Structure formats: structure tokens, C-alpha cells
Amino acid sequence: MGEHATAAGKVYLVTGAAGFIGYYVAKRLLEQGCMVVGLDNVNDYYDVNLKRARLAELMPHEGFVFVEASISDHTAVMSLFEQYKPAAVVHLAAQAGVRYSIENPDAYIESNITGFFHILEACRHFPVEHLVYASSSSVYGANKKVPFEETDFVDHPVSLYAATKKSNELMAHTYSHLYRIPATGLRFFTVYGPMGRPDMAYFGFADRYFAGKPIHIFNNGDFDNDLYRDFTYIDDIVTGIERLIAQPPTDGVPHRVYNIGNNSPEKLMTFIETLERALSKATGREILFDKIFEPLKPGDVPATYASTDRLQQAVDFKPETPIEVGLQRFADWYVEYYGVNKA
Known part of the structure; x- marks a missing residue:
């Protein structure tokens, strides 16, 4: 499986496993012989049948366990960590969508802020080797300088969705600083592909x-x-995640942020x-x-335009x-x- 690969036999928690990226990440890990615990509340933000269809493709895998629960349920999250003790977490559950955040802001605070806090707390009490979580290219706001680099100033979000994702990066950094949780945030750029999101x-x-x-x-x-x-194909996103899982940050505050885009x-x-x-x-x-x-x-x-230099330097890969x-x-x-x- 190569030097960047994940370890077969380890337990990986994938939140948002019925979602677009979560499904593909879980599938890739299962194909490599890993045990995957998938967490999803299967909400009706978009067609539930499509979410069920994705899950139906994961279910036959011997190493797959599905838990239908919400990350905003603190007790459910803590008991899941206590029971399965994941070696690594790929946190992809979130309320997605820029325009929907204007119509239904409550969902974004509940899932993206409170839910992410519950994941961080669980990683604190049940230490993991690596927390990989979804940020978003939307943190760059109306940034005029292109390509967008991870060192750019990102304090002017233009949607509540973007603000919640920037908040996730700050919260993760804080937990990495206080509790030495190795964490990596991924700024995804317009991900597309088969079995994608109908709201895109x-x-x-x-x-x-x-x-x-x-x-x-x-x-x-x-x-x-x-x-x-910067449209980024799903397989490229999954390869980037797969390689990064095996490379948790170690120096200083163990928190890093990467763009994953097509450049x-x-x-x-x-x-x-x-x-x-x-x-x-x-x-x-x-x-x-x-x-x-x-x-x-x-x-x-x-x-939106991703610089992928940092990603390529870290894991010798860039989407193309x-x-x-x-x-x-x-x-x-x-x-x-x-x-x-x-x-």
C-alpha cells in the first residue's frame, strides 16, 4: 500500500459516512482492509435515498460498522469513541452549502460548531493518532490574490458557512495546542463526481x-x-486524505491546514x-x-483557485x-x- 497508506486492521472513524466525500473515504479505507466506523445522521438536507444508496454499497464490507447518530449529540459521540476507540478520525460530517446558511443558520451552528466541539472533546478524552477534518475554500472569502495560499489572511468570510469552517480551524488549533491532538484541516475546493451532492x-x-x-x-x-x-474530482480528494491520514503533524502545535484543489x-x-x-x-x-x-x-x-504546493510537499501528490x-x-x-x- 506504499509509505503513505493507512494501516490495515486499525479502526478509523469517518463522520458523514453517508455523505459524498465520507462515502468515498470509507470505501477506500475498507478496500485497504481497515475497519471503518461510519457515523451519520442521514438528514434530509438533500435526497435521503442517495445517502442510503451510498451506505448500501458500504454495508457488505466486513469491516464496516454504521452508527446512525448526530455529531450534535454529545452523549452519542462520546459513547461511540468509548466503544470503538478509533486510531484516527476523518471528520466530514457538517451542514454544507453556502446559500443554505443564509436561509437556515441554526443548522450550521448546531452541526459545524457544536458538533465539531463534540468531536474535539472526544479526541481529547479518547486520544487519537490523527484528526483529519473538513474545512473549506470558502474561508478565503472574496480574496483577490490568487492562487489562494494557506498563509493568506482569512478573517473576512462572506457567509456563515465560511465563518463556521474558519472557526473549526481555530478550535482545532486550540485543542492541538492544549491537548497535543494531531489535527489536519483540509480546505476543499468545489468537489464533484459520481454520487455527488444534488445541491451542487x-x-x-x-x-x-x-x-x-x-x-x-x-x-x-x-x-x-x-x-x-477550482473544480476538484472526488478521487483526487480521497487520495489526498488517504495520504495525509498517515502523516499527522508532530512539531510545535501539531495542527496543519492544507488546500485540496485542482490548482x-x-x-x-x-x-x-x-x-x-x-x-x-x-x-x-x-x-x-x-x-x-x-x-x-x-x-x-x-x-476560487488553490495553491497546492504545501500539499504536494507534504505527501507528494496534487489533484489533476x-x-x-x-x-x-x-x-x-x-x-x-x-x-x-x-x-
């Missing part, structure tokens, strides 16, 4: 097209000054055109979205799956999963 734009575009509806694009129709996004931002319109081509190929007929252009939404940022490849895999999965008629 690319998934929603496909849903709306096949429902006979137009897609809404929040870039003012200004193609010269289009939004840029290659694409114009939103280029991404949309690539998705149209991918769905056309998957269905065998030409697919063109009916597009409605609207102003930028509150909390959205004009560009092109969107043509990643979106084709998504389109092929989508057409099969939803039974879309082919030409």
Missing part, C-alpha cells in the same frame, strides 16, 4: 435539464468576467459546456441547457483530474442511476 450546481443543472426546466446561472451573463471555480480554475461557462458534452455522450443525443442568467448570489465569491474526465464519469453515473433514456 453541476448536479442541479442535470436535474433541471431532465425535468424540462431551464438552469439558472448566477454570473450576470458576463462571460468576459465569468466566475472561476487549475475553470470558467463557470466552460464547466457548463463540458457538462453538456458529457451528458450528450452519456445519452447519445445532443444536450443543450436552456440558460437563464442572474446576478451573483449573496455569499458567492468571484473566484481534468473536468472532461471527471464530468464524463459523473454523467455516465447519473444517466445509469436515474435511468435516463438513451438515444
